[in-house]
Amino acid sequence: MQADPCPPAAEVRVLDQVLQRQQPGLEIRGYSPRLATTMFGLPSLKHWCVWIDPNPEPVDRWSLRWRRGVDSALRQWSQLLPITLVENPDRAQIRVRRQRPRRRRTSTGWRASNGRSILQLVELTRDGQRWREPLVEVLVSPELRAQVLEATALHELGHAFGLWGHSDQSSDALAVHQGSKPVLQPTLRDKQTLQWVRQQSNRFGLISED
Numbered sequence: 413m414q415a416d417p418c419p420p421a422a423e424v425r426v427l428d429q430v431l432q433r434q435q436p437g438l439e440i441r442g443y444s445p446r447l448a449t450t451m452f453g454l455p456s457l458k459h460w461c462v463w464i465d466p467n468p469e470p471v472d473r474w475s476l477r478w479r480r481g482v483d484s485a486l487r488q489w490s491q492l493l494p495i496t497l498v499e500n501p502d503r504a505q506i507r508v509r510r511q512r513p514r515r516r517r518t519s520t521g522w523r524a525s526n527g528r529s530i531l532q533l534v535e536l537t538r539d540g541q542r543w544r545e546p547l548v549e550v551l552v553s554p555e556l557r558a559q560v561l562e563a564t565a566l567h568e569l570g571h572a573f574g575l576w577g578h579s580d581q582s583s584d585a586l587a588v589h590q591g592s593k594p595v596l597q598p599t600l601r602d603k604q605t606l607q608w609v610r611q612q613s614n615r616f617g618l619i620s621e622d
């Protein structure tokens with residue numbers, strides 16, 4: 413029998429940590445210098461457990477469309493990194509919710525967004541062992557055109573998998589603003605940047621006792 417790749421979490425402790433600026437490195441891949449990091453290194457895991465808001469009963473066509481958009485976006489990223497879908501949020505490091513993000517106050521008024529990703533760092537117990545993990549709440553609004561919804565999910569999931577910054581090129585999935593044509597696939601620059609993130613050592617994962 414294979415070990416459960418996503419055992420449920422217990423004794424969760426939220427760490428008082430925020431994203432911080434990266435020290436400039438020598439190796440630049442894609443838009444890697446634009447990414448934020450944490451005191452434990454880039455918030456990336458070798459393997460991710462993802463939970464997606466289930467469809468409410470009775471299932472309506474809006475929630476079906478939402479789910480289809482999120483599934484398509486997740487399928488794109490799953491070609492680049494190992495992901496297990498789970499049915500219980502306790503088992504997940506990434507939780508995707510069908511929820512419109514709250515408007516944010518800016519200097520010129522209020523700004524609405526289609527999606528948002530919120531990062532926390534936690535220490536928790538899985539299978540009797542202590543782990544340090546990123547825990548990401550991904551909000552994707554249900555009130556979007558199908559392609560915008562899919563592009564929003566792709567962008568927000570990119571943050572969740574460790575791309576905590578924005579590309580300066582509008583054709584990339586992680587561009588600051590969506591262009592007129594929604595980006596439905598990670599570009600080469602997105603892929604190179606994610607690959608770079610996954611090659612960096614960090615202090616996430618199993619916490620050793622010594």
Ligand SMILES: [Zn+2]
Nearest residue numbers: 567571578588
């Ligand atoms: Zn973003």
